[in-house]
Amino acid sequence: MSLVLELFLAFALLSFIAFGGATALLPEMHRVVVENHHWLDDATFTHLYAIAQAAPGPNVLVVTLIGWEVAGLLGALAATLAMCLPMSVVIYLLIDRWEGFAGKRWQKAISLGVAPLAVGLVFSGATLIARSAELGWAAWLLVALTVIANLRTTLHPLWFIGVGATLGLLGLV
Amino acid sequence: MVKVCQPMPSRPNSGWKNRPETPLTAPGKKHPWGAAIDEAKIRPDLRALFLGFSSVGLSGFGGVLPFARRMLVEEKRWMTAEEFNAQLGLCQFLPGPNVVNLAVVVGKRYRGLAGAIAAPVGLLAGPFVIVLLLAMLYDRYGNLPLALSMLRGIAAVGCGLLFAMAWRMGMALKHKAVFLPFTVLTAATIAGLRWPMPAVMIAGLLLSGGVAWWKLGRK
Numbered sequence: 547m548s549l550v551l552e553l554f555l556a557f558a559l560l561s562f563i564a565f566g567g568a569t570a571l572l573p574e575m576h577r578v579v580v581e582n583h584h585w586l587d588d589a590t591f592t593h594l595y596a597i598a599q600a601a602p603g604p605n606v607l608v609v610t611l612i613g614w615e616v617a618g619l620l621g622a623l624a625a626t627l628a629m630c631l632p633m634s635v636v637i638y639l640l641i642d643r644w645e646g647f648a649g650k651r652w653q654k655a656i657s658l659g660v661a662p663l664a665v666g667l668v669f670s671g672a673t674l675i676a677r678s679a680e681l682g683w684a685a686w687l688l689v690a691l692t693v694i695a696n697l698r699t700t701l702h703p704l705w706f707i708g709v710g711a712t713l714g715l716l717g718l719v
Numbered sequence: 720m721v722k723v724c725q726p727m728p729s730r731p732n733s734g735w736k737n738r739p740e741t742p743l744t745a746p747g748k749k750h751p752w753g754a755a756i757d758e759a760k761i762r763p764d765l766r767a768l769f770l771g772f773s774s775v776g777l778s779g780f781g782g783v784l785p786f787a788r789r790m791l792v793e794e795k796r797w798m799t800a801e802e803f804n805a806q807l808g809l810c811q812f813l814p815g816p817n818v819v820n821l822a823v824v825v826g827k828r829y830r831g832l833a834g835a836i837a838a839p840v841g842l843l844a845g846p847f848v849i850v851l852l853l854a855m856l857y858d859r860y861g862n863l864p865l866a867l868s869m870l871r872g873i874a875a876v877g878c879g880l881l882f883a884m885a886w887r888m889g890m891a892l893k894h895k896a897v898f899l900p901f902t903v904l905t906a907a908t909i910a911g912l913r914w915p916m917p918a919v920m921i922a923g924l925l926l927s928g929g930v931a932w933w934k935l936g937r938k
Contacts, residue, residue, distance in 0.1 A: 563920045564814040569881070573909050574916035593861060596870045597853050599877040603776050603846025604783050606816040610847055614854045622851060630839065633815030634823045638835050641824050644809040651935050657812055658935070659928030662898040663920065665888045666905025672881035673910045675874060685875040692879025697886060703780045706876045714872020715865060 550620045553613055556583070557628035566664030568606040568629065572671035575612065576678070585616045588678040595675055600707050606630065685719040761796060768834050769841035771795055772822050776842040777849075783842075784818050791825065798825070818842065894934065901927040 556578050564571045572595070579585050586594075594615060598608035606629055613625025647653050681689065692706055713719050763771065771790055779786045791798050798806070806828075810820035819839050826838030860866050892898050905923055908914045 559917075561815050563917055564816070565920065567816050569884070571916075577913070577915065592874050593857065593870045594854075596873040596877055597857060598850065599780075599880070600873055601846065601850045601853055602778065602780055603850065604779070604816055604818050604842065606819060607843075607846050607850045610850050611854055614851060615858075619851075622847070622854075626843065626847065630816060630819045630843070633813055633820060634835070634839060637809060637813055637815075637820045637823050638827055638832075640813075641806070641809055641827065645805075648805070648808055651932065653812065654935055655928050655932035656924070658893065658898070658931035659901075659924060659926075661888075661892055662901040662927055663905045663923045665885055665892065666902040667909060667916070668881060668888060669885040669902070669906045670910035672878055672885060673906075675878040675881060679871065679874045679878065681875055681878070685871065688872070688875045689879040689882065692876050693883045693886070696880055696883040703880060706880060707780070707873055710872040710874075710876030711869045712872070714869040714875075717868055719868075719872050719875055 549617050550624045552583075553585075553617055553621050554624040554628045557609060557613075557625045558632055561629050561632050564629070564633075565660050566667055568604075568608055569671055570664050570667035572608075573667065573674050575609070576674055579612055579616070586612065590615060592675060592678045599703075600711070682719070688713060688719050763795070763797060763829050765830055765833055765837045767795075768826050768830060768838045771797075772825075772838045772841035773845050775818075777845045782818075784821075787818055787821055797829070897930060897934065898927065901930075 560571055560574060560578065563574070568575075576591055580588060580591050591612075594611040595608055598605070598611055601607065606626070609629045610622045610626045614622040617624070676686075676689065679685070688710065692710075695701065696703075696706065710719075772787075775783055775787045775790050788803060792800050792803050806824050807817070807821060810817045810824060813820060819842065822838035822842045823835045826834035826836065828834070830837065857866070861870075889895075889899065889902060892902075901923060905919060908919050909916060
């Protein structure tokens with residue numbers, strides 16, 4: 547039980563800095579879950595990210611997977627709830643006042659100021675996955691091709707996942 | 720002073736500004752019963768909220784926000800595009816999963832607290848079950864060489880999708896010359912120096928937000 551509680555508190559804290567959603571939170575989740583608490587190892591963390599990519603649903607579900615691997619069903623529920631509940635309560639209370647402070651200078655300054663940080667966080671998440679997955683040269687080539695194809699075409703992300711899974715199965719990356 | 724019960728002629732609808740429903744005297748709907756039926760159609764009940772957001776949760780891979788917009792604005796017409804953008808503003812302003820925040824907002828708007836619970840639960844319930852089924856498969860077969868090599872391939876692609884997402888977000892930034900340095904600083908401190916994110920975010924918000932504040936004041 548205390549492990550579930552610890553998990554809940556850790557993710558509830560993280561939810562308050564999750565600008566840019568769960569994706570931007572990957573590096574910090576890795577620090578908390580792998581480096582500080584040693585709940586998971588590098589390989590498992592990377593695998594969970596890969597599974598979350600291959601499943602439908604909001605990005606936040608990587609948190610569900612981490613919770614499951616750490617503490618089973620209760621862990622999955624606790625981690626998901628911890629990530630979603632605090633800000634849901636805040637937004638429930640604030641939404642009626644939003645019109646009052648939308649467009650104020652401080653609100654625009656925060657929105658404008660936080661955007662470049664979120665980009666840096668997502669980029670850091672990408673390098674973190676690359677590092678923990680210990681990619682070889684062929685895998686790096688696949689990463690580069692994915693970036694180019696994803697930016698140049700409107701192909702559904704599922705196609706990329708399928709290609710990655712196939713190349714992996716064939717032992718090519 | 721204006722009497723409370725007498726609406727001011729110049730602002731006849733001021734008290735109704737935040738009401739989501741179309742007014743009974745909507746243009747083209749002269750008959751009050753017709754308007755009421757129309758209203759019932761666009762005001763979803765708990766079941767509709769749960770199911771509507773379930774379909775959103777299950778249709779998206781790697782981010783479902785575009786699907787939420789399509790469901791709310793185009794398919795069900797629960798909101799106009801302008802309303803959607805306005806409500807999304809706060810959801811994106813606050814931290815946390817944007818689309819979960821959006822579900823809370825939409826749920827509250829139509830069915831109060833119960834709706835604010837039903838909508839996000841609907842959004843997450845289906846994917847939650849699917850992801851746990853995959854996790855059970857992983858627990859059982861995750862050590863097999865075939866499974867490992869498949870996951871390695873997916874991880875590489877997932878990594879590429881993240882880089883592409885960062886690139887796209889970076890290109891969408893306003894005033895790149897001013898703000899891209901903060902992106903570089905964030906990446907350097909988080910990915911390079913492995914500093915804790917809370918400290919980086921607070922310092923970054925003060926610096927980057929401060930510059931934004933200054934820029935906004937100069938216009």
